[in-house]
Amino acid sequence: MSADGTKALQMRYNLVLRHPRATLGHFEGVAEMAALAAKMVNSQVEKNFAAFQKELPRLLGTHAGKFAVLHNEKIENFFDSFADAAKFGLEKFGSDNFSVQEVTSKDINLGFHSYALHHHPA
Amino acid sequence: MPCITIPLDPLGPIIEIGISLPGGFPQANPAPPIQWIKAIADTGCTHTSIHHSVAAKLGLKVLSKGIANTANGPAAANIYHGDMFLRPQIGGKPFEWRYADRQLLELAQNHPKYDALLGMDILSDGLFSVNGALNCATFCW
Numbered sequence: 001m002s003a004d005g006t007k008a009l010q011m012r013y014n015l016v017l018r019h020p021r022a023t024l025g026h027f028e029g030v031a032e033m034a035a036l037a038a039k040m041v042n043s044q045v046e047k048n049f050a051a052f053q054k055e056l057p058r059l060l061g062t063h064a065g066k067f068a069v070l071h072n073e074k075i076e077n078f079f080d081s082f083a084d085a086a087k088f089g090l091e092k093f094g095s096d097n098f099s100v101q102e103v104t105s106k107d108i109n110l111g112f113h114s115y116a117l118h119h120h121p122a
Numbered sequence: 123m124p125c126i127t128i129p130l131d132p133l134g135p136i137i138e139i140g141i142s143l144p145g146g147f148p149q150a151n152p153a154p155p156i157q158w159i160k161a162i163a164d165t166g167c168t169h170t171s172i173h174h175s176v177a178a179k180l181g182l183k184v185l186s187k188g189i190a191n192t193a194n195g196p197a198a199a200n201i202y203h204g205d206m207f208l209r210p211q212i213g214g215k216p217f218e219w220r221y222a223d224r225q226l227l228e229l230a231q232n233h234p235k236y237d238a239l240l241g242m243d244i245l246s247d248g249l250f251s252v253n254g255a256l257n258c259a260t261f262c263w
Contacts, residue, residue, distance in 0.1 A: 049187040049198065083223030086144070086185060086203055100186045100203075108190035108199060108227060111166020113239055 047073050048099040056103070063103045071098045078103075123248075124210035124219060125262040128163060131235065135163040135252070135259035139238060140207030141176055144223050155180075156207055156218070159237040163250065163259060167241035170206060171229040176237050177202045186225060200228040206244070208261075 048070035055075065059068070066078040067085035071093050079085040082100060089098035128135040139161045143154040157180055159172070169188075177184075186201040206221040221244065229239060248263025 045184050045187060045200075081223075082186075082203075082225055083147070086223060087146075089185075095183065102186070102188070102225075106168075107196065108188045109166070109168045110171060110190065110227075110229075110239060110241075111164060113164070113167065113171070113229070113231060114190070114192050 044071070044097055045099040049101065052101045056105075059103045060105055064105075066103050068101050068103060069098055070101060123262050124208075124212055124217070125260055126208060126210050128259040128261065130252070130254075130257045130259060133162060133235060136160050136236060137163050137240060137261070138209065139170075139240060140209065140218065141172055141180060141182075141226070141238070142205045142207070143180055143182060144203055144205050145220070147222055149220070149222075154205070158207075158209075160235060161238035161240045162236050163240045163245065163261065165242060165245060165250065167239045169227040169243055170224065170241045171227040171239040172202065172204075173229045173232060173237040174200075175232070177204070177226070177228065180204065182226070184228070188225075188227065190227070202226040202228065208244075 051073035052068065052070060052075070063078050066080065067082050068078055069076045069085050069089045069092075071089070076092070076098075077085075077088060079088060082102070085100040089100060092098070126137065128137045137160075138158050140156040140158050142156045145153050157176060159176055161170075176182075182202040182204045184200045185203040187198050188201055189196050190199040202225075204224060204226050206224045206226065208219045208221075209216050210219060211217070225243075227241075229237075245261065248261060250259065250261045252259045
């Protein structure tokens with residue numbers, strides 16, 4: 001998404017959030033905001049995630065616990081921390097043009113709240 | 123050792139946390155604005171999570187995805203990049219304690235009482251205890 005497009009979406013969010021009945025997470029426009037939020041996801045993240053999942057079984061044997069920086073569905077580098085990976089990606093590829101994936105086999109678990117997650121089949 | 127005392131709500135311990143765009147290290151000057159929101163401190167959650175409306179308002183970027191367990195089985199979930207803050211009293215004054223460059227999972231559920239879950243990625247940094255007699259919880263780190 002272009003910078004102008006992202007800015008336009010954020011302006012629209014702010015308009016929705018100024019609604020007198022709006023709180024951050026509880027108001028009539030939630031469905032609309034969820035749809036807009038989905039559009040704000042960097043397309044690199046989706047593509048890179050699919051490529052990363054294919055590589056993950058192999059990476060668990062060689063880079064477990066590291067954070068991989070991906071660009072155009074290719075792993076560019078590994079780092080010890082999420083912060084270092086994000087900094088490298090931002091400097092080398094620019095905002096919205098890379099993603100970071102942790103090399104781990106551990107699932108995320110929100111306990112009681114797990115039912116509340118968006119369901120996009122893995 | 124900073125500590126925060128958290129009142130117990132019937133839903134659980136509800137704590138105020140701050141979220142902002144990543145400010146870098148050292149922190150950018152001026153620092154990005156902080157959005158203070160209500161969160162449930164939940165030892166059942168592996169990851170701190172924020173409602174997508176919070177991320178949208180602040181303009182946080184989705185930088186990663188993870189596989190999360192849901193009622194319908196494993197699912198891919200968005201992970202935002204941002205800074206998180208707690209506000210302990212230090213020397214009798216409130217202090218904004220920054221956790222820089224955190225992975226913040228997207229929470230789809232909307233609830234009138236909270237917009238976030240404070241998970242074990244933060245709580246495991248210290249001692250989290252619940253005092254039923256005093257109807258409060260304490261987090262020290």
